[in-house]
Amino acid sequence: MSSSGFSSQSDDEDSDSSQKGSHESQKMSGEVHSHLEESIRPYIDLIDTLRSVGIHKDLALPTIVVIGDQSSGKSSVLEALSGVALPRGSGIVTRCPLELRLKKVPAVSWKAVITYSKKTDESVNLFAGPIKTSKLAYGKVAQSTHNEKKIEFTDPSLVEEHVAAAQNELAGKGVGICDELITLEIMSPDVCDLTLIDLPGIARVPVEGQPEDIGKQIKRLIMKYIKKLETINLVVVPCNTDIATTEALKMAQEVDPEGKRTLAILTKPDLVDKGTEKSILAIVHNKVIPLSKGYIMVKCRGQQQINEAVPLEEAAQMERDFFQSHDHYRCLLKDDKVTIKCLAIKLTQELVEHIKSSLPQLQEHIRNQLWNVKKALKGCEAGPPEDPKGAKEFLIETLNGFNEKIKSLLSGAPKNGNSxxxxxxxxxxxxxxxxxxxxxxxxxxxxxxxxxxxxxxxxxxxxxxxxxxxxxxxxxxxxxxxxxxxxxxxxxxxxxxxxxxxxxQNYNVLQxxxxxxxxxxxxxxxxxxxxxxxxxxxxxxxxxxxxxxxxxxxxxxxxxxxxxxxxxxxxxxxxxxxxxxxxxxxxxxxxxxxxxxxxxxxxxxxxxxxLSTDIMKLLEKSDVRELLSEASDVSRRRKDLRERLTRLSSATNTINNFLND
Incomplete structure (x- = not known):
């Protein structure tokens, strides 16, 4: 049985016909999902690979971002999708952007890898000591280059503690937040193929230990992601709140007023007041706040089920039973507008379609940036020769180039679009x-x-x-x-x-x-x-x-x-x-x-x-090497450009290989 409930058997129905219909429906759904798995995984892998090489530092990638107010049920939805327990508690639980990569890998035991860049700035008071929890000792820690920390482990129960430890290292112990991305990759035969990024829940009132502007900090972080046209905004909204006043949906509407990039998840349907079910159905049917990607309702584990350690697979079955037996929500089953399973399939389809439509533009952006970086790197690396004669000739060429640019100004030639x-x-x-x-x-x-x-x-x-x-x-x-x-x-x-x-630009003395x-x-x-x-x-x-x-x-x-x-x-x-x-x-x-x-x-x-006459008099000086001494930040700029060149070149090769396969 699946940990996430995607492969569970059909429900106990009151009649043989209902049971038969359920079996046939699940069989058909399983065949569709199996077909989807074969066609979608390459697209998701492509974006995951591009993000792994760091290309997201240079341009936006197609992705799904999960946002919601605090206590909206966001963590429960992610748990149901991934099949593992994520950090829980009161206040801000997600304190860093968490990229959740789910990979369906048949005939492979459950495995996870958590990756993040270690903080090295000593001026920031962060937790940087060894992981104290004894359970975490079972995780294999691999220190990679560029201060990247990678931990592999095979025990699902360690996910929550590993994520919490990574957040403590990046954002400090306590209640602060951080922009640094944590990547959690889960490989299992029982998960769906999906990648999404979870962001901190929107806080309205700071709790003890939080800065007064914690709400603004969180909104700034959320806005950084959701304003990008390449992002699908997945908004989690509880059914028992007024959807029009939900802060997360307001933010999504601000950056996506037509609702083209927004998909909403309605949680906690069991907490709706009796008599208001029809208003909830109106929301699901897109009659209240229209979204082109629509709404899906889910019922995840409640606090009591969590306290009783009800397995996620059993919770998935209980979810289907809830909708099947509900007088008002039963009709949504046939429309695939309820359950975590429908949500997983919907998200995967949306992400893949989004990647497909974004790929040509993404390829063009990478090509343009690669050209610009090569040009900048060429200018940055064209330093003076070591021998005195070569240095003198280089200085002559440099000064002549300067004079030519000055003459160009006098001729009225446009510079940056305005002469x-x-x-x-x-x-x-x-x-x-x-x-x-x-x-x-x-x-x-x-x-x-x-x-x-x-x-x-x-x-x-x-x-x-x-x-x-x-x-x-x-x-x-x-x-x-x-x-x-x-x-x-x-x-x-x-x-x-x-x-x-x-x-x-590289020579402070000359400047x-x-x-x-x-x-x-x-x-x-x-x-x-x-x-x-x-x-x-x-x-x-x-x-x-x-x-x-x-x-x-x-x-x-x-x-x-x-x-x-x-x-x-x-x-x-x-x-x-x-x-x-x-x-x-x-x-x-x-x-x-x-x-x-x-x-x-x-x-x-x-x-x-x-100026042109005076500048050439510099050739009379004997200290040519001093004139051509590089600025202190040139090496850092050169390093940054080389890293960008590596990322962009790797991304170009990755996309070319993908398109040629």
Whole structure:
């Protein structure tokens, strides 16, 4: 008899016909499940293998994640699926993500392997001592690379203690949680082929010893898994609670509002108040909160059955008897919407279909990441030669490469989708818009005349008034011009610094020297630009423009035609404000062009020229090796890239072999 109840004999029915029907139904179901086993195991093995090589660190894998509020019956469901007892108790029992791999292996005795990465950070107060429980001594502990701990054992009764010990080592003894994954692989002829990940139950109120934000920590961990499009969310909901207020289902709806990735398990149907059974049936029939993957109801061992040590196989038979004899829920049996067995088959089918549909995209993601890692690793490993001559040539090549990138910036070539020149143009356009916004200010000539009136009697014009008004107006533009200079300076420094980081990413000394040069040159160039801007505004105090230019603008403003021949009667025919407006328009056009040209010349062109010349002077230094000394984190980055390359290459080979078989 199966430990999980998947191979149990038919129930005792009240009539021979019922018993015969049950036998035939179970035989047919067994044949279907046997056929499924042959076709589904390779797909589940594929994802298990990919996760084993660590590819989940680089991208999301198709998986089923189990979530639920505390005391929702989550542990009981997992026990019924796996056939083994998992950690139980009040409060948070699952304190680390637990990947449960169930493998149906015919003609093999029960065996389990628990694997997790050991914590090595001494600053974290974790339990890291030897396992004290004498029973655990029967487990074979194998220490693998990368601080991975693997324990093999053949006694099902040790599962709970091994999982608890792993959680204590990763999350510390007590009530804390940890993101580190624990993998429990169970191989037996009596389990279904399935892999899923169990997450901590959602806590509403912290208990003694828990941090105040334990609820937020758990939700953050859950959200990390369920928000991924590659994840099927398996939500455990007790029948005796209001499904609409269940926190786990709320979280699932938040990331999957259409319910396409969500399957709900209804537990504890025996605790439903009499008279509310029809409302439960409405939920199962997808009429309350619709989910495309639907609902399945199960009845696992209750606390009394656990206390009485009722075997899981007997509990599975009792579950079927409960539904068979229930007036309201009996109808769900024929629809395969009840029992752990139906749940196991449903989950397996859903997972395999999900893997099949995700495989092309998964393969493409791995291919793209592999290409990027190879490219990054190539740049990381292309270090300088050891001999002085080779090092000098390498330095020349590196510095030339830097100068080429700087020239590329000046040419307007896009960098990260946005060129330096285009960024500067945006700011210059803002400067132009600002200048234009200051123009509508000369429309009240009477007020202007009174404010600026000199000794003249009414009817006389005074050029000093004209000059003073314009000088005051133009002077107000200077602060904004300096602001423009500062903004452009920041853009240029950012772009140049990015080129430094890109060109000398492995060489801190070169980076620091070049960044210092950029700062020094920019500081000097900014002083020159500020001086030039100040001179420009001093020149603007001298009110001047060519007569034809002034008359042309004035004609455009007044819609009248003026020429130099009409100058003797000019002052009588034109309004004072229009003359001011005409000249100010000329000033705006002059400054709109002149300042961007000035700033571009000093801050960009001259900076690039001086920097390119100055950077090549580094070749005159004798300490080439010091200039090319690698940054301290380069080795760590190289190690990380190599590990990623190994994982991605292994994943590529695994998928290729799978597709070619």
């Amino acid at each position: 330096l020149i285009s960024q500067m143009r945006v700011e210059f356009r803002k400067w132009n818009d600002y200048l234009n916004s200051t123009k509508p200010s000369f429309n009240n000539s009477k007020e202007l005349s009174e404010n600026y009136r000199g000794r003249e009697l009414p009817g006389f014009s005074n050029f000093i008034i004209f000059e003073k008004i314009l000088q005051d107006r133009v002077a107000k533009l200077k602060d904004q011009a300096i602001d423009l200079l500062n903004v452009i300076r920041d853009i240029i420094i950012k772009q140049f610094t990015d080129v430094v980081s890109e060109s000398f 620091n020297i070049t960044k210092d040069k950029i700062s020094y040159i920019q500081l000097n160039q900014q002083e020159k630009a500020e001086q030039r801007i100040s001179e420009q505004f001093k020149m603007e105090n001298w009110i001047f423009t060519q007569d034809p230019i002034f008359l042309k603008v004035l004609s455009e403003i007044t819609n009248q035609t003026f020429s130099e021949k009409e100058l003797p009667v000019f002052d009588k025919q034109c309004k004072y404000s229009q003359m001011l407006e005409a000249y100010y328009e000329i000033v705006v056009q002059r400054l709109a062009n002149q300042l961007p040209l000035m700033i571009t010349f000093y801050m960009l062109q001259e900076t690039a020229r001086l």
